Amino acid sequence: EDQVTQSPEALRLQEGESSSLNCSYTVSGLRGLFWYRQDPGKGPEFLFTLYSAGEEKEKERLKATLTKKESFLHITAPKPEDSATYLCAVQSPEYNNNDMRFGAGTRLTVKP
Amino acid sequence: GAVVSQHPSWVICKSGTSVKIECRSLDFQATTMFWYRQFPKQSLMLMATSNEGSKATYEQGVEKDKFLINHASLTLSTLTVTSAHPEDSSFYICSARVYAQPQHFGDGTRLSIL
Numbered sequence: 001e002d003q004v005t006q007s008p009e010a011l012r013l014q015e016g017e018s019s020s021l022n023c024s025y026t027v028s029g030l031r032g033l034f035w036y037r038q039d040p041g042k043g044p045e046f047l048f049t050l051y052s053a054g055e056e057k058e059k060e061r062l063k064a065t066l067t068k069k070e071s072f073l074h075i076t077a078p079k080p081e082d083s084a085t086y087l088c089a090v091q092s093p094e095y096n097n098n099d100m101r102f103g104a105g106t107r108l109t110v111k112p
Numbered sequence: 113g114a115v116v117s118q119h120p121s122w123v124i125c126k127s128g129t130s131v132k133i134e135c136r137s138l139d140f141q142a143t144t145m146f147w148y149r150q151f152p153k154q155s156l157m158l159m160a161t162s163n164e165g166s167k168a169t170y171e172q173g174v175e176k177d178k179f180l181i182n183h184a185s186l187t188l189s190t191l192t193v194t195s196a197h198p199e200d201s202s203f204y205i206c207s208a209r210v211y212a213q214p215q216h217f218g219d220g221t222r223l224s225i226l
Contacts, residue, residue, distance in 0.1 A: 041219075043205045043207070043219045044217045046114070046214050087155060102155045102156045
């Protein structure tokens with residue numbers, strides 16, 4: 001059973017068209033929820049950590065929010081350079097060594 | 113800050129050979145390092161976790177004798193794929209962190225076994 005589910009699997013936007021990516025999780029005792037960006041052929045690049053419901057973080061055109069069961073990554077007026085796969089991961093005491101478990105990611109394409 | 117270097121970035125070798133991949137934290141001392149495997153258009157699958165000076169903890173289904181992990185110092189971990197076969201071809205990514213801080217990732221190694 002997947003514990004971290006991301007939707008949609010793929011998203012195509014026009015430049016300037018704002019949208020949101022979803023990450024839902026079923027683990028208990030969330031220690032942290034992480035958002036990463038991954039470009040093709042590269043390792044994930046850290047974006048945000050969220051620890052408690054109601055928390056929000058922002059970076060340029062990205063804003064991450066957290067509830068008790070899901071997180072959203074809002075992209076405002078995206079540009080083509082925002083095209084990438086966005087991964088979320090959860091950290092839980094269910095996992096050894098404070099490991100993370102990743103969702104399958106959302107592949108975002110922003111057309112000019 | 114928080115730079116992780118992985119080497120080599122790409123390797124092609126014949127079936128039956130062993131391949132070593134290095135992962136270094138360049139500007140911090142990592143308490144824990146992780147090794148992941150990623151198939152095309154799929155997410156990262158954790159293979160093992162290693163702490164400096166102790167044996168690695170492998171995820172269920174990962175062969176310890178196939179994927180040897182050595183974590184010799186607070187800045188270096190190596191993954192050796194022993195007697196590699198075509199089914200071992202994949203994208204391998206390491207990460208490093210300090211205690212419960214976010215993991216920082218290397219740029220991955222694309223391994224192709226002929």
